[in-house]
Amino acid sequence: MKISDEISLSARNLLRRKGRTALTLVGVVIGTCMVVLMISLGIAQTKTNEEMLQSWGDLTQVQIYGYGTMVGSDGKPLYLDDAAIANIKQIPHVAAATPYxxxxxxxxxxxxxxxxxxxxxxxxxxxxxxxxxxxxxxxxxxxxxxxxxxxxxxxxxxxxxxxxxxxxxxxxxxxxxxxxxxxxxxxxxxxxxxxxxxxxxxxxxxxxxxxxxxxxxxxxxxxxxxxxxxxxxxxxxxxxxxxxxxxxxxxxxxxxxxxxxxxxxxxxxxxxYEQVYVKVDDLKNVTDVETAIHELGFTNTYSMNQQREEMQQQVIKSQMIFGGIAAVSLFVAAINIINTMTMAIYERTREIGVMKVLGCELGSIRTMFLLESSTIGFIGGLIGVAFSLLASFVLNNLSTILAAFGQGGGLDLSGMMGGGYYYMDGGGSAAISIIPPWLMLAALVFATLVGLVAGILPANKAVRISALEAIRHD
Structure with a gap:
């Protein structure tokens, strides 16, 4: 069987039971939309956190304090002097270091x-x-x-x-x-x-x-x-x-x-020196540089990256919780796809038997059912991404929308996302939800894979049906 014939048959079978297909799509749409929105809220919260921290100071800067008595690994007094600064400058990824x-x-x-x-x-x-x-x-x-x-x-x-x-x-x-x-x-x-x-x-x-x-x-x-x-x-x-x-x-x-x-x-x-400022070449290297400074014996340091990591961990925890809830929606959608495809097999048992008698390869039959299930996942993911874009637009412009209906106020999602720092007003400069292109593509691929994986069990069941029993099936 040609691939074009398999696609044609799969599309015809999906359209044969439009109501059931539509209901199956709803679960994928909801699950995809929820996953995209939860991740987009975390992306926006992370960006807002970093913008706030950057307004407080340089995220790629480490401050070293020379207060108190410091002792090196050899037990001798340790000083934050010119010699120490020269050693700090030799640390990989250090762009500059200066006393203050x-x-x-x-x-x-x-x-x-x-x-x-x-x-x-x-x-x-x-x-x-x-x-x-x-x-x-x-x-x-x-x-x-x-x-x-x-x-x-x-x-x-x-x-x-x-x-x-x-x-x-x-x-x-x-x-x-x-x-x-x-x-x-x-x-x-x-x-x-x-x-x-x-x-x-x-x-x-x-x-x-x-x-x-x-x-x-x-x-x-x-x-x-x-x-x-x-x-x-x-x-x-x-x-x-x-x-x-x-x-x-x-x-x-x-x-x-x-x-x-x-x-x-x-x-x-x-x-x-009372203070020494160290400039790191990239944000991702700040932790490594700070660790290397500690290994030199200067443990009294501070960087905005410390707060950034704490805030990111809070956002990630919240994303895991709400992402888990969204994943349950996709899991339910996968079960629904399995149920839909299983019902389709029972309805088309005689058709499967005829195809086997006529010499259709088992792989072609399996491919046909997998195409149907993955198409449900793809279309559901596509609609889900579209709904998530619409929901993101509403969240980011909530103040304007409420004002149009004579209502005031915004939406405070800081506590929900674990930040606890901001009142995120949809009419302000900080976006509540950010959906980058890679997230839309990843959601579409993931929804399609959910449909594909959900169709494996029914597809295998279809190829195991006896041709003679299938022909005799009413």
């Missing part, structure tokens, strides 16, 4: 304007390895990156990068601390609604860094002119200082600390 130093131990001010009228607190200084800035994903609005040549103690200038809003960090020292005119903030307007500029134009005005010790006759000061070489692209997820801070080379920050210690006659020196 702030001027907490310095006293002084940053001034600008005539007679140093405008002042800024020195804690806005951040020391970073200049070679790590670009590999770690920082960008410039204008200018260039810091050079990697540190300034000497006798240098009169220090290179810096600034945030676009750094000028708003300066205060007018001639005004009382209680006067609102002492401060300027971004977005502030005058009586006519015109936005007020910052006190200091970071592109034009001269800025001076001064560190000081003592008071009165014992006061000592040392000053450097700050040379702005570039303006950072603001990115709150990478640090507030990209918006309003001042970035120095880490070598210059250490030089300032040494000068300050000499001025105060302080002999103590920090052996470990």
């Amino acid at each position: 130093a702030q001027a907490y131990n310095l006293e002084g001010t940053i001034t600008a304007g005539r007679n140093d009228r405008y002042t800024m607190e020195i804690y806005n200084l951040i020391g970073i390895d200049p070679t790590a800035l670009e590999p770690m994903g920082f960008a410039l609005q204008s200018g260039s990156w810091l050079t990697n040549t540190p300034a000497s103690e006798k240098a009169a200038k220090l290179q810096i990068l600034v945030g676009g809003s750094t000028g708003y960090e300066f205060q007018d020292s001639r005004k009382s601390p209680n006067s609102p005119k002492r401060y300027r903030w971004q977005g502030q307007t005058d009586a006519n609604g015109k936005e007020l500029p910052p006190f200091v134009d970071i592109d034009k005005d001269k800025m001076t860094l001064t560190i000081r010790t003592g008071e009165g006759s014992t006061e000592k000061t040392r000053s450097w002119e700050l040379e702005v070489v570039g303006v950072l692209e603001p990115d709150g997820a990478k640090g507030y200082w990209t918006q309003s801070g001042i970035v120095l080379r880490i070598q210059d920050m250490k030089m300032l600390q040494k000068v300050y210690n000499d001025m105060t006659k302080t002999k103590t020196e920090e052996k470990s």
Whole structure:
């Protein structure tokens, strides 16, 4: 029997009992639709989780803390110093590593304007390895990156990068601390609604860094002119200082600390950096890199990937529960297909016997029944995918649809999907359901396989029927 004849007979047999075929399709449609929707909810929740985490910080970044006493595997003290950072950079998949130093131990001010009228607190200084800035994903609005040549103690200038809003960090020292005119903030307007500029134009005005010790006759000061070489692209997820801070080379920050210690006659020196940031080349390698850092002895680490994995596990658990419920629907649909095909065999027993007498191969008879069952699975899967797309559209636009009927509100699926973090409003930017093309194709193939597997038992039963008994069957 030709394959075209088998397809023709299978289609004719399915159309012979349209009502029964339609009822059998319903089970496959429901099961496919449920499976696709449950997976799509998990995909959307995972995407929403990652977008939220990315707004908090870089998912491919690992922070190492140097607080407390650390001991290596040899029992000796372990320091998060330049040598340790060099070892960390040798770890596979590490794109960059830099210490992150702030001027907490310095006293002084940053001034600008005539007679140093405008002042800024020195804690806005951040020391970073200049070679790590670009590999770690920082960008410039204008200018260039810091050079990697540190300034000497006798240098009169220090290179810096600034945030676009750094000028708003300066205060007018001639005004009382209680006067609102002492401060300027971004977005502030005058009586006519015109936005007020910052006190200091970071592109034009001269800025001076001064560190000081003592008071009165014992006061000592040392000053450097700050040379702005570039303006950072603001990115709150990478640090507030990209918006309003001042970035120095880490070598210059250490030089300032040494000068300050000499001025105060302080002999103590920090052996470990308080924080080191490590950039990983890809999200999938973050866990391996963090494990390698722990093996070096630096166990006090943190990465957004830790939270991401916890949230993913919650979503997966929820998907397994609801996916199991959907799988039951497909299992019931498979039983229904078996029942339908078994009934078809009883109705067509005489027809099967005639086909055998006429010399039809057993494989052709088996193929015909398998074609019928897999066609039911394919058509049911196709309709199920179409219904899931419709349901996904409704979920993603629920607020708009409810508003059209004079109702408000959205749909909170965060608890159901195990996230517990979001109110997912269909009218918002976060999609409740995402059905990628691969999911539609996988659902269609899976539904077809369910139909094919469900038809194996009835097909085998059909080929075992005796030809003589089948012919005598009424």
